[in-house]
Structures are given as C-alpha cells and as structure tokens.
Amino acid sequence: MSNKVQSDSSSVGPSCSVVDSTPTHTSEQTKTSTNNSTTSRKKAFIKFVKDPQTITEDLMRKRAKNTEAARRSRQRRVERMESLEKQVAELTIENTELKTRLTVLEIEKKSLEEKNLDKDSMIKILERQLTEAHQRIIRS
Secondary structure, eight states: OHHHHHHHHHHHOTTOOOOOOSOOOOHHHHHHHHHHHHHHHHHHHHHHSOOHHHHHHHHHHHHHHHHHHHHHHHHHHHHHHHHHHHHHHHHHHHHHHHHHHHHHHHHHHHHHHHHHHHHHHHHHHHHHHHHHHHHHHHHO
16 A cells, blocks of 8 residues: 555656655653643642642641541451451361360270171171071971
C-alpha cells in the first residue's frame, strides 16, 4: 500500500510531496501539557477551597481518620492473632487427649484380640473333645 503512495507521489512530479498530517509531539511538549492540565486541576481545587486554614483542618481530619483506621486495623490483627493462638492451644490439648484415647483403645483392642484368640483355641479344643465323645458313643 505504501509502495502505491510512493509511486503516485513520484508520478506527480518533483514539485509535489506527500505530507504526513499527524501532529508530532516531543516528550517535552507532552510533559508540559500534562503538567498544565494537572496545574489547572490544582488551581481549580484551590479556587474551590479558598481558605488555607480549611485545607489544613481537612488534612488534619483526614490524617486523624487514617491514624484511627490504622489503629483499628492493628487492633483487629492483634485480636485475630490472639484468637488463633487460643485456637492452637485448644487444638493441641484436644490432639493430646485424642492421642491418649487412641493409645487406650489400641491397648484394649490388643487385649480383646488376645481374649478372642484364647476363646477360639478353647472352642477348637471343645469341638475336638465333642467329636471324640461323639465317636465313642457311636462305637459303643
């Protein structure tokens, strides 16, 4: 596309040239226009609030409000940490109690398994004796 424009401009002759219509801004011009708009906004604000005493009072109120908000935020953080520490202590106690209970239950389980084995062996002995007694009765 740009080749076509160049060929068109060259065919017109040496007296005509293609001119770029987009404005060029240097970074200095951009900074100045930005500063001018910022400055004009500041001036508009200053015109809106004319009394410097009012500005100082507003700033002091804003800082006091911010300080109070920061204090409340720190207090909430401290309370949250205390709550979490309390929860950790409670869960640690509960964990210890559960471990103790688990140990007791494991000991009880082992004891019951041993009793069960004793009873199983007793059942086998009694079944064998019953079979032998039954065989004797049949032979007699």
